Amino acid sequence: MRTLVATEFKPMEMVATETWEDHASCRAMPNAADLFFSEDIGEIAAAKRACGECPVLAPCLEAALDRGEPCGVWGGQLFMNGKMLAIKRRRGRPPKNPRPEDQMPVIPIPAHLTAVAERLTA
DSSP: OOOOOOOOOOOOOOOOOOOGGGGOGGGGSTTHHHHHTOOOHHHHHHHHHHHHTOTTHHHHHHHHHHHTOOEEEETTEEEETTEEESOOOOSSSOOSSOOGGGOOOOOOOOGGGHHHHHHHBO
């Protein structure tokens, strides 16, 4: 008589610890990397608007400052060449009537990060 033994390997369920990244609004956005690392003013403005409604804006910006992010939109702020830009505009002469999609939303910097952010503002 043969005894059948289950030989199927079932890995143990890992308990994942949640991080702030798990709650970021950009996680649910399709092609978020294209939007948050774009050179297009309209896409940068859209990324900043998405950050403005994100529940983890402060930890995102704090992590970007700690890592010294070279570029992209992090925590509602635009980084270029390792500096935070207050504004970004199109090349050439500014138009008399700015396009609505080009107007950058102003996302306030959390109070506890203001001193660090001021050192990196270009």
